[in-house]
Amino acid sequence: MAENVEVRWHGRGGQGTVTAAKVFADACLSGGRYVQAFPEYGPERSGAPLRAYNRVSSKEIRLHCPVLKPNIVVVADPTLLDALDVTEGTPDNAVFIINSSLEPKVIREKLKARPSQKVFTVDATKIAVECFGRAMPNSPLVGALSKISGLISLDAILDDVKKSFSKKFSQKVIDGNLEAAKRGYGEVREG
Numbered sequence: 001m002a003e004n005v006e007v008r009w010h011g012r013g014g015q016g017t018v019t020a021a022k023v024f025a026d027a028c029l030s031g032g033r034y035v036q037a038f039p040e041y042g043p044e045r046s047g048a049p050l051r052a053y054n055r056v057s058s059k060e061i062r063l064h065c066p067v068l069k070p071n072i073v074v075v076a077d078p079t080l081l082d083a084l085d086v087t088e089g090t091p092d093n094a095v096f097i098i099n100s101s102l103e104p105k106v107i108r109e110k111l112k113a114r115p116s117q118k119v120f121t122v123d124a125t126k127i128a129v130e131c132f133g134r135a136m137p138n139s140p141l142v143g144a145l146s147k148i149s150g151l152i153s154l155d156a157i158l159d160d161v162k163k164s165f166s167k168k169f170s171q172k173v174i175d176g177n178l179e180a181a182k183r184g185y186g187e188v189r190e191g
Contacts, residue, residue: 124138
């Protein structure tokens with residue numbers, strides 16, 4: 001990946017999308033990079049579409065605006081593919097990571113992705129339900145993003161999940177999220 005990477009997350013309120021962007025940024029920060037993580041909300045209600053953003057750089061970031069030309073797009077809720085143009089503003093070398101049980105080639109067609117764009121899928125909701133009993137795809141998606149972006153190691157992600165989640169959650173929930181991140185890293189598929 002490039003020296004400066006911009007990520008746009010698409011999800012719905014209550015799915016942990018904003019938390020995922022924060023965890024990813026915190027791990028990158030711990031890895032010595034400059035970062036930004038911030039949400040963009042519509043009506044603040046559970047289930048409402050939202051966007052969150054990351055900027056990760058080896059140099060200080062002085063830009064303070066939404067990410068308009070993301071290098072990576074992560075979609076936490078696949079129903080948004082029918083409701084929004086998640087490809088908006090993406091360059092020819094953009095990467096898409098979609099929470100879906102479908103094969104990447106099916107998602108590629110749905111997105112109408114350009115041949116030079118890469119499309120990955122991971123069944124993050126299934127992984128989350130199996131690992132900690134809730135349909136919260138954020139941890140598996142952070143694991144997948146770690147692998148695909150190459151910006152931060154899985155170990156750094158796991159360390160940050162432990163640190164971030166230990167303040168609010170039981171050890172069982174933490175362990176489930178750690179396993180979910182590992183599985184997201186290992187089960188992401190390219191098409």
